[in-house]
Amino acid sequence: MEREKIDRINELARKKKTVGLTQAEAEEQAILRREYLDGFRANMEDILKNTVIQRPDGTKAPLQKKRPN
Numbered sequence: 001m002e003r004e005k006i007d008r009i010n011e012l013a014r015k016k017k018t019v020g021l022t023q024a025e026a027e028e029q030a031i032l033r034r035e036y037l038d039g040f041r042a043n044m045e046d047i048l049k050n051t052v053i054q055r056p057d058g059t060k061a062p063l064q065k066k067r068p069n
Helices: 003-018 023-049
Strands: 052-054 060-062
Touching: 003 023
Parallel strands: none
Antiparallel strands: 052 060
C-alpha cells in the first residue's frame, strides 16, 4: 500500500477522535482500512507459505493450514 494512503488512514483516525467524520470520510476510511487489511493478510500468507519447521530429528516440513474441527 502506498505511503499516501497509510497517511490518509492515520489522518482520518485522528480526525475521528477529535471532531468526527462526515459520512463520505467514514466510507473512505472503511475502504482504505479494508484495502490495508487485505494487503496485510496477503503478505502474511506469503510469508507463512515460505516458512518451514525444523523438527528435532533435523527434518524440515512446510507449515500446513489448521484443519477446522
